[in-house]
Amino acid sequence: MNLPLTPHTFVDIHNNPMKNTTKISILHTCIELFSNAGYSAVSIREITRNVGIKESSLYNHFRTKDEIIETIYTNYRLEFSRILPSMEILDELLTKMEPEAFMQQGFTLFKMSYNNPTIEKMWRIVQIEQFRDVRARNIYLDDISNNTLLFVEQVFQKLIHMGKMKPLDPADLAAVYQYPVFAMMIEYQILKCDHKDTSLLEKRMNNHIHRFFQNYSTS
Incomplete structure (x- = not known):
């Protein structure tokens, strides 16, 4: 289930002097608070106190607290x-x-994305809320899991057609490749959250990608 991109559920989170700075400040404050304590534990009063505005002023930018998390x-x-x-x-x-180089680059792009503190905190919110909020579950199951798995399947289908991979079922290959990647990506995010060293995990990921293409590429 994809969230509609309406004016109420999309706010450009990147700082831009031409944008509504108060609305962006509310959103970033909520990202920080929700990622630390969870959505339910944070009150409107706490949000507005941290932003430095009156409670009534928040409703000039977001109709409800729920609209804020939907925007996130x-x-x-x-x-x-x-x-x-x-x-x-x-x-x-x-x-x-x-x-192999293409898939290694994909992992590099993932790491670059999650080195952004705001994205890391939004991921943490999704993880915290997925057992409470069906929208967070749908993000995890649809965007992170199913859509990524489908993308990898399409990549392998194209590589098989190009003669670069063995002519096996691309859906099966995608599952063999991607499910260990899912597990390692979650571990990577947890280590980053705790400010722990990720070098050993990154080595394991690179080894997984290398071994996979040793087994299934035609070169």
Whole structure:
């Protein structure tokens, strides 16, 4: 279930002097508070106190507290979607790059994205809320899991057609490749949250990608 991009559920989270700075400040404050304590534990009073505005002023920018978290979910979905290249440029990338290098670059882009503190905090909100809020569950199941798995399947289908991978079921190959990646990405995010060293995990991820293409590429 995709969240609609309406004026009420999308706010550009990136600081821009031409944008509504108070609304952005409210959103960033909520990202910080919700990521630390969870949505339910944060009151409107706490939000406005941290922003430095009156409680009544918040409703000039967001109709409800729920609209704020829906806005966070929408922004997270948009930020996550930017990690994956569009289908329009996928063929060109796969023609120019070796399969292993392409997938290694995907992991690099993921790391770059989650080195952004705001995106890291939004991910934390999704993780905290997924057992309480169906919208957070849908982000995890649809965007993070199913859509990414489908993307990898499409990549492998194209690589098989190009003769760069063995002619096996691309859906099965995507599952073999991606489910260990899911687990390691979650571990990476947890380590980053705790400010712990990720070098060993990154080595494991690189080894997984290398071994996979040793087994399934045709080169």
